[in-house]
Amino acid sequence: MDEKILEIKDLTVSFGENRVIEDVSFSIKRGEVTALVGESGSGKTMTALSILDLLPDTACRRKGEILFDGKNIFDLGPEELRDMRGNAIAMVFQEPFTALNPVIRIGRQIAEAVSAHGICPRSEVRERIKESLSTVRLPEETVYQYPHELSGGMRQRVMLSMALSCDPAILILDEPTTALDVSIQKHILDLIRHIQKDRQLTVLFITHDFSVVRTIADKVCVMRRGRVVEQGAKEDVLGEPACEYTRQLIACIPVLGDKRERLPVVDG
Amino acid sequence: MGKYILKRLLLIIPMLIGISFILFVVMHIAPGDPTSVKYGLNPDISESARSNFNKIYGLDRPVLVQYATWLRRFFFLDFGDSFMDGRPVISKIMSRLPATLLLQASSFLVIFCVALPIGIISAVRRGGLFDRTMTVAVFIGYALPAFWLALLLIFFLGFKLQLFPVSGMVPWYAVYIGGFARAGDLLWHLVLPVFATAFGGVAALSRYSRSSMIEAMGQNYVLTARAKGLSERRVILVHALRNALLPIITIMGLTLPGLISGSFIFETIFAWPGMGRLGYEAIMNYDYPVVMGVAVISTFLTLLGIFLSDIAYAAADPRIRYETRRT
Numbered sequence A: 001m002d003e004k005i006l007e008i009k010d011l012t013v014s015f016g017e018n019r020v021i022e023d024v025s026f027s028i029k030r031g032e033v034t035a036l037v038g039e040s041g042s043g044k045t046m047t048a049l050s051i052l053d054l055l056p057d058t059a060c061r062r063k064g065e066i067l068f069d070g071k072n073i074f075d076l077g078p079e080e081l082r083d084m085r086g087n088a089i090a091m092v093f094q095e096p097f098t099a100l101n102p103v104i105r106i107g108r109q110i111a112e113a114v115s116a117h118g119i120c121p122r123s124e125v126r127e128r129i130k131e132s133l134s135t136v137r138l139p140e141e142t143v144y145q146y147p148h149e150l151s152g153g154m155r156q157r158v159m160l161s162m163a164l165s166c167d168p169a170i171l172i173l174d175e176p177t178t179a180l181d182v183s184i185q186k187h188i189l190d191l192i193r194h195i196q197k198d199r200q201l202t203v204l205f206i207t208h209d210f211s212v213v214r215t216i217a218d219k220v221c222v223m224r225r226g227r228v229v230e231q232g233a234k235e236d237v238l239g240e241p242a243c244e245y246t247r248q249l250i251a252c253i254p255v256l257g258d259k260r261e262r263l264p265v266v267d268g
Numbered sequence B: 001m002g003k004y005i006l007k008r009l010l011l012i013i014p015m016l017i018g019i020s021f022i023l024f025v026v027m028h029i030a031p032g033d034p035t036s037v038k039y040g041l042n043p044d045i046s047e048s049a050r051s052n053f054n055k056i057y058g059l060d061r062p063v064l065v066q067y068a069t070w071l072r073r074f075f076f077l078d079f080g081d082s083f084m085d086g087r088p089v090i091s092k093i094m095s096r097l098p099a100t101l102l103l104q105a106s107s108f109l110v111i112f113c114v115a116l117p118i119g120i121i122s123a124v125r126r127g128g129l130f131d132r133t134m135t136v137a138v139f140i141g142y143a144l145p146a147f148w149l150a151l152l153l154i155f156f157l158g159f160k161l162q163l164f165p166v167s168g169m170v171p172w173y174a175v176y177i178g179g180f181a182r183a184g185d186l187l188w189h190l191v192l193p194v195f196a197t198a199f200g201g202v203a204a205l206s207r208y209s210r211s212s213m214i215e216a217m218g219q220n221y222v223l224t225a226r227a228k229g230l231s232e233r234r235v236i237l238v239h240a241l242r243n244a245l246l247p248i249i250t251i252m253g254l255t256l257p258g259l260i261s262g263s264f265i266f267e268t269i270f271a272w273p274g275m276g277r278l279g280y281e282a283i284m285n286y287d288y289p290v291v292m293g294v295a296v297i298s299t300f301l302t303l304l305g306i307f308l309s310d311i312a313y314a315a316a317d318p319r320i321r322y323e324t325r326r327t
Ligand SMILES: Nc1ncnc2c1ncn2[C@@H]1O[C@H](COP(=O)(O)OP(=O)(O)OP(=O)(O)O)[C@@H](O)[C@H]1O
Pocket: A015, A020, A038, A039, A040, A041, A042, A043, A044, A045, A046, A047, A056, A058, A094, A208
């Protein structure tokens, strides 16, 4: 249980001279939920994209390595990388409204993920899609729909089912609820928590919201302006934050949390 | 969807009538008239013969009345008879239409098949050697007047190198050769005219598909596709291209007017026995019925093309499925 499945070492990424990630190091343990917290623009998404080696073309990786199962992913060939993405490490993006291809049916978009890695014979792909849709509590008919026919919450479920369809070793969730209506956020979070518990998933959960951290994380890693300013077990960081910045972030919780409790919950 | 198609199709009729009215008026306002060409240069033609001609063809009546007469016959697809040889306009046009359609369709196909791959490769290898070369080539393509290019082609590839026939579509010897050889010969005759007509379109569309493709590749769903572990080929040819094609479909519809108006010039330069050349000759001779016939058929083809591209767009983009919605 204590083994490190992913380890980021001294990662530095810049756009031109602007270093958006600087000397970031942290690790993720199997079966744990690691929360990556920080304000907007602190480099959370860039860190996540580095793990898949999918940084934008304009970004430049200055130094560092990312070890997955003991192998540096930056040493992998294109074919090995391709097979790692989605299969070993899957990601759900921040923006459910633009993350799905508008002209392709949901079913096909999930099927692609499954068949790209040949994890099951062709004849079973259909069954597998059904299964992954039911995991996120979407009706079977969703496969025939196009993204524009779904609500934001439903799209994020589709993204989640796509990410889960290959049984990834690590699931990266990049602010999966930030773009959603507050009333739907709780549903999606509950769903994620349920699936995580159920499958003992290893999750990197990106958020800027400590109330979410409190409910879901085992370990916390706080980022600010591209640097990790504090990391440790959830209890330690939340109980006795060492850093003023962390304290400020935590201070935002009660207000948001209270509001959320009172809102009626509508299924998305 | 069916309702939408019908509506769009019916809309073509009023548009056609409106445009035909403008054409008719412009044609009559333009300086010169049939009698000045046919008889004006001949000093022996008397004033009475002239007015007699005008009377026979109704040219002495007000333009609006003439238009009304024209419109009434138009509803029965009767465009009148040519001033030049008295043959019915519709049969003159029909005998020329296949040649024009062949040339247009070939150009259209060439534009699509050449410009799209250029655009895609340029977008995928942005800033690379191919992209930069094509940027320069397209710039030159824009700057060159196409008719001048046509003359250059005729001169170098036609006369100097004798590689391609420079004029006509079906030569005298065609009747003496077999089916396949005849088709080959036809293709051979198509090369230069198609090159000249398609040139501008290729330049424009390749630029357009490049930028459309670049935009699509920067979208989030492309990142999602990569994160799923799809091959780069699939990411580009399925996820990016299918979205990039949407605006290209519209643009393809919009290249039609250019192609058709270009046919007046290029069919004349290459002595292509099509409708464009017929129209050009008719204009030169103030052959009003033929001018109107050619103009209206060209307009109809253009509107039809734009209509088809709209339908293609609606079919390709699931977000624009009218009325009928599947569940
Ligand atoms: N394509 C890009 N070109 C230049 N700079 C970029 C680009 N993408 C991101 N950045 C910069 O990188 C920094 C980190 O961005 P990142 O998206 O990782 O932030 P984030 O922590 O995910 O924020 P948010 O909570 O808003 O999603 C930001 O300052 C941003 O301005």
